[in-house]
Amino acid sequence: MDGKLILGIDPGLNTTGYAVIRRLDGATMHLCEAGVIRSRQRDPMETRLAELHAGVSEVLQAHRVDLMALEQLFSHYERPRTAILMGHARGVICLAASQAGIPVTHFEPTRVKKVITGNGRAPKSQIQQAVKLQLNLTAVPEPADVADAMALSLCGHYLGSGSLAER
Template sequence: MSDITKTVRVLGIDPGLNITGYGVVERKAGNFQLIEAGVVRGGKGTLAQRIRRIHEGVAEIVQSLAPEVVAIEDLYSHYERPKTAILMGHARGVICLAAAQADLHVENYAATQVKRMLTGNGRAPKSQMQMAVCREFHLAAAPDPPDVADALAVALCHLFFVSRAIQLPA
């Protein structure tokens, strides 16, 4: 079996303390298939309680859906809200821990990189990203909440990069 036809399963994640979107996508024989998508909720409580729930939720997804790699959206810090990036770092940290505990490689993608890969525009609005995800998976409606579409977009971005790397001559 050549590398381009090899099945690859990716867990895409859009990290958040309240809602962490996830999507498991598989490339099989050059086609993309949506395996499962949803959210892990941090819920209410202390920061420690919220990140524990995120870690446990992601670990459960990894165990039950057996991805080969985790693709996660990079942190973005707006100069007016640096605390948001610090808090998001906690969520990303426990997600990376869950992946490491399962011996999975983690790939990081900037939001602008994901948007450019799916739409051709690194500043695409959420609605355009949702339409791109619907197009790729032939969905009648955009995933809800939008964090799910973002996670699916990150997974697709990774698969597009992997496919390109395989197709390019060494």
């Protein structure tokens, strides 16, 4: 996987975090770009989804991404509306990847936490610290959506190609 670019995406309808990483040599990882794609909550659903699609497509066009690592749908039974909205966001993100010819791997939040920190129930602050260390950053990544996207891109690196993915 040397030199390959991995895009991690923490999907959301209001704020979607993204991070592009590259493996330089051996185990050295380099953060190429990270940020958020935002939509306005007062806009109609179709406008927000179009903005999300355009934002993800722009990131894909700016980088020659080899793999997208996307957070799997997660919901609590008390909040089914949240799962439905997240499904819309994931759908347009997957559409952008498909249009760009990028394969997508899906990771459950607990799997990402386990891989990055060793604890499947790690708090956001622990994820941020682990990502800071693994990407050799000078500061803890903010906001948490960006840190989560970095964690997803690292999971895409660690698990996205072959035997480790089945464990």
